[in-house]
Amino acid sequence: MATIEDFDTEIADIHTRIATLQAHRANLTSILLSQPHLPARLQQRPVLHERKRRSAAKFVEAQSKRNLENVYRACAGVTAYKVKDPDPYAVDNGNVLGVRVEVSIGGTFIETYHVLFNRPNAKQRNILKIHKHTIPPCIPLHPLANKWLPITRKDADATMEQSLVKFGRSLRKELVSWHLRQEALEKLRTEAGLGNKATQPEEDKPDTSIGKVLNAFVSDDEESEDEEEMRTARDGAVKITDIEGDMAVRELTITWSNGNTGALRVTKDGEIDKAVFRSRDGLRESAMERKAEGRIEGLVQRLTT
Amino acid sequence: MAPKSNSKTTVPDYKNIPHSHRLPVTHREVQRTFGKLSRHSLISLAQQWLAKKNRDFCRPYLLSDRDDDDEEEEDEQYTPAQSCEELQEIYKELAARKGGKREIQDRILEGDWRKGISMYQLATAEIQYLLDHPNSLRWTAKRLARIPNAKSAVLDMEVTNDSEHLPRFQAQTFMSNLSRELTPLMKAHYLLTKIKTLPMTILRVYIHDSPYSTEASLATDNSSPDSAKSVFFIWPNGSPFVYSSIANHLGQVISDDGRHLRDIVQQAIPKAFSRPSARYQLASTNFTTKSLDALLTYRGPGKSNAAAGGWSVFQDHSFSQNALDFITSQRGDAHEKKGADQETSAGATKQGPGRPKRTLEDTETSEAKRRREVAEGRFGTSAKPNDGRGLERFEVRIDDSFPQSRTSADGNNDVDTSDLSARPSNHNRRGRPSLLDRSLEEIEELGDSESWVPDVRAVFQGSHVFAGIRQLVEQGVVDGEKMPGWMTGEAGVTIGAVKEGRIRTKKGTVPGV
Structure with a gap:
């Protein structure tokens, strides 16, 4: 007799199969869309509906953009992008520059960190200020910003030099070394x-204590x-x-x-x-x-x- | 053995209250704390206390204890066990079967620990309750900030291979420094625990307002009004923040005495952290909430401190995928909803069992859908009703000058008028000045300007303020596009002054650190 549980497991199985197949299809789609001569062929060959050609071209473009972005991110480690602050009261009309730091350990990219800058000063358009960020507090972001991205006070005469490149470089060094230390500690523990x-x-479930006194x-x-x-x-x-x-x-x-x-x-x-x-x-x-x-x-x- | 001889000395001393000092089971604090705990928590606490490493501090009443003094108690309900191992077995059995909570509470208070609950037990019980009910206390987040030293200002900001920018937390040193600061003023019992389930360290200070640190003086409860006696401090790991709270029981008022004692402990904390050439002070972070999860999100050790509200998309991976993830079809769908048929079906399945979701989308009007997308854009992945990170009070002062000709103020007006009912409650508590009262410099600054700046305050209250605002945006009550950013919670404060639509911040600070 097929019980409800049997059906449930069957349904769950089918769901997982659908999920795998969909992942597979998504994979194949991106491979197909990344074909080198695809845009040219789309242009040359005759098609039944012009609308479909256009939408296909759009997908190809999106894919090639993603490919380019990923190549930069994977190779450079620190990349910049532009975003728009949705806040209508944001400084500088909500123009925000994002800096993305990739951390890769053991052949995989394990974490991405972001620092978002705005330009608070309407006159000095190249002065950046940290607006938002996702850097954990154990990384010395404030000292780094203080060093490489000093904000010129209104009353000060001399403008301070800012160096976004050096900031990004030293921030990435801090982040990567932190992850490497974590990795090393894990290794020590296994050793x-x-x-x-x-x-x-999960293993020591009989231990009910709330923590270490x-x-x-x-x-x-x-x-x-x-x-x-x-x-x-x-x-x-x-x-x-x-x-x-x-x-x-x-x-x-x-x-x-x-x-x-x-x-x-x-x-x-x-x-x-x-x-x-x-x-x-x-x-x-x-x-x-x-x-x-x-x-x-x-x-x-x-x-x- | 329990320090019996100690209880007879009544000389003021300079000692902390040790873990093993016991309070009588009829003590108000003991009764209250144990009355709150659930059956499961009581059993697990008892098992903890019976563990070998803790037995020194939590001696149960065993058969061997009986023969010396109280032989006559023959009609006792709980026969004392032979050994701790036997008790451990008993509690294991109790844990295995179902039953009422009262049974365990009585067994602990009238049976196995009838001679008294040690300070250690009381402290662990209160911490257990705190972890069971993470929204039970009101917390204020502070930051340990280095006092700038004119001589070493440049050096402090240096980032070198072995520089440190966070105060170092070393349990033993910290405890001895803290008690050196406090013992001349009061007697206290400390319990410092590193929590396993959450990334934080809890310090519980039981304040005993007496010159004596003896067991007898603990038992006599001379503080006539019923006031909270313990204070909690939490350090999230790897961050400069400290959360503090007075552990008041439900309905218990926090008296001025209690607040004063907490302030003494609070002032001692930065001193205990300080070292020569590195002095710390506690700086306010304008953040008060009841939810520990919210604290760990907004003032915690992770990525989320300075990316609240709509910026939350940057801390989870919804904004940028893994650098080696080349699949565009799933994510691209979210942006181009009107894409080909094949694409939308891929989008629907992305949301797991997608059928009910789609039918719901179909019935949705295009206007509601647009509003939902606007809310999505403004709040990102934050402010979901059941994320457990609700802030229950958010208070702002509007510092803009009076005649607001800008049309964009409409979004505000809705909220401001609805909030008028909340104002009287604000007037009731005249006693303490609000943190929002203007400082002298601010008044001076306002005096310079031509226009009149009224003192307008808006208070948002509820179980999860920002989730509520998000729902208002989704329902079209608040215009999601014209709404100022602070209404999404992205400023990461619970109290602040708004000028030109933005929460004011101090100059030159980096958010979230």
């Missing part, structure tokens, strides 16, 4: 056998459970139980199963320049500290060997 941060919450200083004679588990393998190698970084991945905290902790400072280009390691009883472990300094990649190997 230490800690599992992916994103998948972890940071000012709970547990007395020495009682250990947390996971530490006790580790203790069974005490004679074996001491394991890293946690590697944590802050949002900007400028500071790492490492916890070992024997209670040692380490705090490391990371520079923007991924160099560990300062490290402090302490054993359970608060003694500095300078040997470890020396080992830790260097590139962020390979930190786990340096510490475990």
Whole structure:
């Protein structure tokens, strides 16, 4: 007997099949529209309806525009575009210049950031001011804007030079290095056998705690459970139980199963320049500290060997 | 063991209230907090407290505790368990089956923790409630801003390989600095927790207005009016913002005392962040809301801070596709609705199960459709009724001079007149000056100009103000094309002054940082 569930799964299957086929068709459409000589052929060949020819030509044009845009975006990393502010009260009639920063890691473009500028000064038309942006606060946008895009005060005599190109370049450097540090931290975690941060919450469902209490200083004679588990393998190698970084991945905290902790400072280009390691009883472990300094990649190997 | 001997000393001291100090179960705060929590939350809290690492702070009443003092209680409802492990099993069983919430609450307060609820337990319970009900408190977002130093002003703005522009948050250092600032003034219990589910760190400060940090003094509730006793601060990870709130229970008034104590803690926070040569202060960001999600959207760690309202299309990927996405047929459709048949069908399927959507579109008049598209253009992907990021109050002062000859003011007038009813409520609270009151410089500035500038204020109130405005635009009540940008929420403030149709901002600032 076919139940309602059976029908439901069947319908769901058909839906997914339709979705795949449509994606396939969209793919084929864009391939067809990207054919090099298509516009010329559309012009030359006779067609039944002139209207259809025109609409076809429009699609070809849209596709070639997209292709061009994507090539620029993929190759240049930082691209500019124009948008219109819909606000009727916007400065400069709503003309907005957008700058787009692409971040690619491991062969894919993972994120796009935008900075939108307007021209607040009616007289000095080349002075740009940041209007809106999608840069996370852990990126020093304000200092960068201050440096490369200073706004000339009305009372000041000399006009300040603005350099949008240098601004874009340094902003892209900040963004890419941030993503690279994040990537490196993820790699460190997998190397230490800690599992992916994103998948972890699903795995440990019996753990009902709301979070990690940071000012709970547990007395020495009682250990947390996971530490006790580790203790069974005490004679074996001491394991890293946690590697944590802050949002900007400028500071790492490492916890070992024997209670040692380490705090490391990371520079923007991924160099560990300062490290402090302490054993359970608060003694500095300078040997470890020396080992830790260097590139962020390979930190786990340096510490475990 | 519980510090019993401590409770007898009554000398004023300079200590924080430790996690393990207990409040009697009949204490008002305890009763209130536990009364609010759901069954599920109570069970998960109990399980947390019984975890080995927390047992120091949340000792349950076990059989071994009984023999010393209270042997006579034979008619007790809950027999004390042998061990924490046994209790853990009991709560696991309780979690597995259905039942009332009262059962758990009574078991905790009258059974397993009959000797008192520790400060740690109370704090975790309140944080749990906060996470269960993220709209339960009113939050004010502040920003930790560096105090400009004349000597190092240039250096502060430098961006080098190891420069930092955000205050560094190190839990231990911060806690010891904070308590050094506060202990001479009051006794407090602190709990600092990094939340797993949301990108933030919560600090709960339980203010104990007394010179003593003993258990006995905690139990005696001498603050005669019923006032809120704890204050919450939240740091979203990787951002310069701080949200603060007084944890008042429903119907509990926030007394001036409570506000004053919060201000003391609030003033201590930038000091605790400061280091030599890097001093911080708290700057207002003109943002107050009840919704934690809205806070994380407008003053959070992500991309959305300075791209609110219609600019939200830039933060999700609806404006620019992936650089390697060459497919035009789906997105192009949205712009050229009148394209070939083949194209529209592709567009309809893009919206998933598209059939009902299409029939709805067909019945829609072209005018309504145009209005919907205008709203789409102005609000982007923001201001959806159920996105959970509702702001419940938005207040502006119009700073334009009086006779507005511009026709475009019509859009405003609708809202302004409808809002007249809201004005009296504004007059009622005369007590505190509004943030919107003009500052001296602003009055001076106005005095210079020829024209008369009346003090006109508009207050928008509701469960989700901007979603409401979006609906008004879709229904044609507000003209979506002539509406000023601040009505879409793109300014990202809940209070502000409008001049020439734009929210005023300070000179030289970058939005959202």
